[in-house]
Amino acid sequence: xxxxxxxxxxxxxxxxxxxxxxxxxxxxxxxxxxxxxxxxxxxxxxxxxxxxxxxxxxxxxxxxxxxxxxxxxxxxxxxxxxxxxxxxxxxxxxxxxxxxxxxxxxxxxxxxxxxxxxxxxxxxxxxxxxxxxxxxxxxxxxxxxxxxxxxxxxxxxxxxxxxxxxxxxxxxxxxxxxxxxxxxxxxxxxxxxxxxxxxxxxxxxxxxxxxxxxxxxxxxxxxxxxxxxxxxxxxxxxxxxxxxxxxxxxxxxxxxxxxxxxxxxxxxxxxxxxxxxxxxxxxxxxxxxxxxxxxxxxxxxxxxxxxxxxxxxxxxxxxxxxxxxxxxxxxxxxxxxxxxxxxxxxxxxxxxxxxxxxxxxxxxxxxxxxxxxxxxxxxxxxxxxxxxxxxxxxxxxxxxxxxxxxxxxxxxxxxxxxxxxxxxxxxxxxxxxxxxxxxxxxxxxxxxxxxxxxxxxxxxxxxxxxxxxxxxxxxxxxxxxxxxxxxxxxxxxxxxxxxxxxxxxxxxxxx
Amino acid sequence: xxxxxxxxxxxxxxxxxxxxxxxxxxxxxxxxxxxxxxxxxxxxxxxxxxxxxxxxxxxxxxxxxxxxxxxxxxxxxxxx
Numbered sequence: 001x002x003x004x005x006x007x008x009x010x011x012x013x014x015x016x017x018x019x020x021x022x023x024x025x026x027x028x029x030x031x032x033x034x035x036x037x038x039x040x041x042x043x044x045x046x047x048x049x050x051x052x053x054x055x056x057x058x059x060x061x062x063x064x065x066x067x068x069x070x071x072x073x074x075x076x077x078x079x080x081x082x083x084x085x086x087x088x089x090x091x092x093x094x095x096x097x098x099x100x101x102x103x104x105x106x107x108x109x110x111x112x113x114x115x116x117x118x119x120x121x122x123x124x125x126x127x128x129x130x131x132x133x134x135x136x137x138x139x140x141x142x143x144x145x146x147x148x149x150x151x152x153x154x155x156x157x158x159x160x161x162x163x164x165x166x167x168x169x170x171x172x173x174x175x176x177x178x179x180x181x182x183x184x185x186x187x188x189x190x191x192x193x194x195x196x197x198x199x200x201x202x203x204x205x206x207x208x209x210x211x212x213x214x215x216x217x218x219x220x221x222x223x224x225x226x227x228x229x230x231x232x233x234x235x236x237x238x239x240x241x242x243x244x245x246x247x248x249x250x251x252x253x254x255x256x257x258x259x260x261x262x263x264x265x266x267x268x269x270x271x272x273x274x275x276x277x278x279x280x281x282x283x284x285x286x287x288x289x290x291x292x293x294x295x296x297x298x299x300x301x302x303x304x305x306x307x308x309x310x311x312x313x314x315x316x317x318x319x320x321x322x323x324x325x326x327x328x329x330x331x332x333x334x335x336x337x338x339x340x341x342x343x344x345x346x347x348x349x350x351x352x353x354x355x356x357x358x359x360x361x362x363x364x365x366x367x368x369x370x371x372x373x374x375x376x377x378x379x380x381x382x383x384x385x386x387x388x389x390x391x392x393x394x395x396x397x398x399x400x401x402x403x404x405x406x407x408x409x410x411x412x413x414x415x416x417x418x419x420x421x422x423x424x425x426x427x428x429x430x431x432x433x434x435x436x437x438x439x440x441x442x443x444x445x446x447x448x449x450x451x452x453x454x455x456x457x458x459x460x461x462x463x464x465x466x467x468x469x470x471x472x473x474x475x476x477x478x479x480x481x482x483x484x485x486x487x488x489x490x491x492x493x494x495x496x497x498x499x500x501x502x503x504x505x506x507x508x509x510x511x
Numbered sequence: 512x513x514x515x516x517x518x519x520x521x522x523x524x525x526x527x528x529x530x531x532x533x534x535x536x537x538x539x540x541x542x543x544x545x546x547x548x549x550x551x552x553x554x555x556x557x558x559x560x561x562x563x564x565x566x567x568x569x570x571x572x573x574x575x576x577x578x579x580x581x582x583x584x585x586x587x588x589x590x591x
Contacts, residue, residue: 388542417521417569418540480572482543 006380006429010502014494015121015141017159022503025403025435030356030499035158038201040226048228049174053087053206056227057164060202062088065095065120066163069200071192072102072125073168073180073328077239080168080206082109083231089118097141099160100124101151101192102394106239114138123160124151125394134492135390135509143391143493143506145384147399148192148327149353149360150498155199157356159500165200167193167225168234172207173215176225181217181339183209185235188308188329188338189346190219197224208234217339219346242330245309247288248281252442256411257285259463260369260440261293266457268366268407271299275367276401278307279330282411286369287311294320305352305361305401308334308344316344325361327352327397353400355498362397362404369409370398374426377468379433379448381410382426384495387419388485389509391493395430399498402435407454414441420475420482422468429504430495439468446471486510513585516570516578523570525582530562538567548575555579561586 001009004021012018020028042048050056062068068088070081081100086109088096094117102125103110111133113119121141126134134143146154154160169190170183180190185208197203197220204227205220214222248254260282264275277287287304288311294301301321304312308326310333315321317337324344329335337344353362362368373393374382383398385391402408412421422441437454439446444464447454458465466474490508497503512528534556538548548567555576556563567575 388540418544418571419569478571480544480547483546485542 004502006432006503008429008504010505011491014144014502019494019496020501022432022497022501025432025497026355026499028499028501030157032157034156035161035199037199047174048176048226050227050229053084053229054091056204056229057087057091059227060164060204062093062164064093067097067099067161069162069165069196070098070100071167071190071196072100072104073187073190073192074185074235074240076104076106077236078104078106078168079233079235080166081107084166084206085110085113085118089113089116094118095120098122098124099162101148102127103130105129111138114140125396126391127393131391131393135506136511137490137492137508139492142491144496145395145493146496147395147498148349148397149355149400150395150496150500152195152350152354153356153498153500155195156350156354157500162196162200164202164204165193165196167197167203167205167220169205169207170234171209171211171215172205172228173211173213174228175213176205176222176228177215177218178205178220178225179215179217180219181335183207185209185233185237185240186335187240188335189326191327191347191349194220194348195350202226204229206231206234208232241332242279245279245284245331247285252413253282254285255442256413256440257282257289259445260286260409260411261289262461262463263409263438263440263445263458264290264367264407265293266461267454269293269297269299272302273366274301274303274305274364276305276307276365276369276405277309277312278369279309280371282371283369284309284311286411291315291320305365306334308338310334313337316341353397353404353498355400355403360400360404362400365401365405367407367409368401368405369411370401372410372412372421374421374423375410375412375439376423376426377472379436379439379468380426380429381431381436382428383430385428385506387427387482389427389487389507391506395495399431402431403498408435408437409440410436410438411440414443414471414475415479418479420472420479422472422475424472428495428506432503439471441471443471443474513582515582515585518566518568520568521570521574522568523575523578524566525578526564527559527582527586528562532560533562534565535563536565536567540567540569547572551575552579556583559583
């Protein structure tokens with residue numbers, strides 16, 4: 001098997017499909033033309049409303065071996081994936097490839113379908129039980145994980161063809177105009193589903209809030225939706241919205257946020273700058289502190305790319321930022337603002353960071369603050385597997401934000417409980433060290449040696465600066481060197497870089 | 512029976528009770544620190560003829576040592 005640019009041995013074929021080894025960011029240029037979907041027609045007077053999932057699955061002609069897609073705007077409150085897959089299972093349709101943007105613990109009912117013949121493989125993020133079951137070898141074929149933008153690229157390039165897209169729609173009209181800002185299961189944007197609506201052969205919207213024609217605002221337009229299925233509930237608002245997200249109260253996490261803020265202040269903070277926001281505890285703290293600092297210094301940001309939360313919306317309303325780009329809303333303040341504020345813009349995921357496009361939002365980002373489960377002495381980052389080898393998380397937008405941002409900061413504790421976070425070698429490479437600039441821990445920061453400019457800007461700062469090897473040694477001193485976990489040679493998942501090359505693989509774990 | 516520690520994350524729970532020597536260790540980090548935990552428990556409880564249960568929730572080694580020592584002292588009737 002070839003060795004790729006981050007030193008990992010990777011196969012050249014996954015599930016019978018050829019893939020190139022990772023060669024470095026943007027080192028593998030795109031080829032060909034964009035892929036298309038089946039051309040359909042809808043004569044005047046034909047209703048799109050179908051009252052049962054079984055009937056709609058028959059109408060779209062779903063057969064054994066086909067690919068169905070889902071989006072994750074309803075997150076851990078989603079009912080749609082389970083209800084569709086349960087219907088497919090009952091109908092006796094086999095060997096389905098599921099192509100979700102992400103699955104969550106709420107989708108645990110899919111675990112038995114990995115072994116009963118319903119599902120042959122999942123290509124998408126698997127947060128929790130499905131990832132764990134896959135790690136122990138439950139999935140018949142090999143899982144493929146892509147970043148948010150890498151997934152868009154895969155659809156546009158024809159690497160993945162979607163037969164049927166099932167789109168959870170918090171609001172729909174009978175002719176298929178959809179939005180996510182109204183209804184009992186409101187989630188904000190429908191950004192993840194847009195590429196599926198455009199490129200799938202058949203599209204089915206599933207809604208619990210059917211409104212008279214025409215729905216407005218419109219996120220996904222009627223000419224892309226074949227059928228609309230009304231159901232009682234598409235999700236549980238408790239799992240869709242996070243409630244009011246709280247900034248971390250942990251002193252060590254707050255210290256990490258303050259160190260990160262100092263790096264941003266010295267390296268990137270100027271009028272008109274831009275940054276990526278998220279919903280993690282440290283990320284929220286950085287956003288909040290950055291807002292305070294901007295207010296104090298009289299600085300305005302040109303845009304924030306979200307992960308939108310109340311903290312981002314407050315900055316928009318206060319005039320600290322001109323525009324918010326929204327691919328995902330985490331709380332009700334964000335949903336309300338998307339509906340009401342004209343400078344809060346819903347952005348298709350194709351615009352977010354697809355490297356094979358005419359340029360994504362990430363290319364305009366000055367600062368990206370990201371998390372990690374592990375970082376190694378080559379600045380490689382792992383967000384997919386835990387240190388015991390279990391595949392428990394998706395990639396999210398980590399790759400494109402890291403690759404796009406002028407300043408990429410990874411904030412991590414030196415260790416979690418007893419597990420060192422800064423290591424000699426990450427268990428899985430999600431994002432290569434070449435696109436990571438600064439690693440910030442509660443003990444101090446490490447700057448990627450190739451970023452002389454950042455090293456220069458940080459001169460004279462009170463933030464302790466270490467070689468990353470020293471941070472790693474410190475972590476091992478405190479925790480003790482971990483044993484090598486027992487894994488096998490069987491590949492259970494491939495991790496693709498945003499350009500579709502294989503950056504790493506995940507191996508089956510022994511029970 | 513004596514106890515020390517908790518089941519909170521980052522801590523370890525230790526109990527010692529009368530009986531034939533038996534050491535039972537459960538850890539969420541078995542795959543990464545199972546051997547290290549076993550070594551520390553053996554080192555600190557050597558010669559103690561009792562049933563020793565260690566339930567680890569990701570404690571650092573010095574936390575494990577402190578909890579073990581507290582349990583051993585209680586078991587030996589020492590007043591702290």
